[in-house]
Amino acid sequence: MLQINYMIKSNDQETEARILDAARSVFLRRGTAGARMAEIAEEAGVNQALLHYYFRSKAGLAEAVFQRAARDLFPPVLRTLASDAPLEEKVREVVVLELDTLRDNPFLPGYVLAEMNHHPERVGQFVASLTGVSLETVGPRVFDRLGAQIEEAVEAGEMRPIPPEQFVINLLSLCIFPFAARPMLMAVTGMDDAGFRAMIERRKAELPEFFLRGLRP
Amino acid sequence: MLQINYMIKSNDQETEARILDAARSVFLRRGTAGARMAEIAEEAGVNQALLHYYFRSKAGLAEAVFQRAARDLFPPVLRTLASDAPLEEKVREVVVLELDTLRDNPFLPGYVLAEMNHHPERVGQFVASLTGVSLETVGPRVFDRLGAQIEEAVEAGEMRPIPPEQFVINLLSLCIFPFAARPMLMAVTGMDDAGFRAMIERRKAELPEFFLRGLRP
């Protein structure tokens, strides 16, 4: 009796998490506009009315899911890039970090990129939330630190000059795009899931060198 | 009178094109699931019923728009890559081709990537339509030709070995991703539209060298 009572009471928290997980799964696969509350409820194993009890509206759920997804995709990389580690080490670290994350969440890039394009207003809001401060602080912080390191390396004759923005864009492009274009790549090359994973593993090993060679004088 | 009569008669063709253009514009911005037939009709300057007269259903319109968009995004590049031009020339050509296309259609990548993720079944269909033949012919044709050229260059000591798939993935990543991630890039860096275009122009000049250096021994 006590046991049962305890379990019921604890459900409120656990249920909310289950709903959020189900919502994430459905939103990532179908996109926000294509997602159906009924499907989320079913996947969470609860009634549809409960979704509204916890998140008020579909928009509320969508907001929560997008914030979480964007946090999974970008901040770890940006934090790494803003650190004090040597440049080459940063590159290797970002590649492994990003490729491992996306191997486990292959729908993440497609979803986040699509949402950003469909709801540009959410992007500023998200960027602001990264530091809790205003929009203008995140970018500069990463790019200033990176720019200084690049300048150092250039003066030491180890590297060509490159704007830090282009540095970041190139690196993220090479990591993220293959996942966003996964269905097309699989269709064109005839890869299956295992083949795709193998291709990604290979990238993990060779991408850092490819990227760094491209920057050398 | 004759004039008016002529214009009315010619409208059927012109109207269908106007609708398709409007549909493209709305679908690209909102995604298929998020697009509204009413908005398309308004943007085309016609009544909503006309959309059904010409395209039967929303799915019909969506199909037409996706085919056209995917054709704009991929085939020119694949054709270039499968040509007989020297490898380095191909790279320069692809970069200019792709960056110019996307400068004029910044929503294209986000839309196509999203649709592919949400409707993987359409991808095979599209790939098949590229040659009119079966799915297995397009990929190999590009990759075989490219693989041979790479092998040549490797034996001449001009290049490191790299699987042709990775070659293509890297090249497309560097061209396409910045547009797919445009809203995020603009928010993080504080760029406006002009700044983004300037950034792309800079890439057009520097991307080929960066890419090719990354492949040299």
Place this chain on the structure above:
DNA sequence: GTCTATATTGTGATAGAC
């Protein structure tokens, strides 16, 4: 907190006049 039943709107699609 969780459910069933129901209200309310949004949205794709059709009928039929012009």
Place this chain on the structure above:
DNA sequence: GTCTATCACAATATAGAC
């Protein structure tokens, strides 16, 4: 070919019992 008016249903959201 093009419009207005309307239908039919899908999908979000709420009321209220348990």
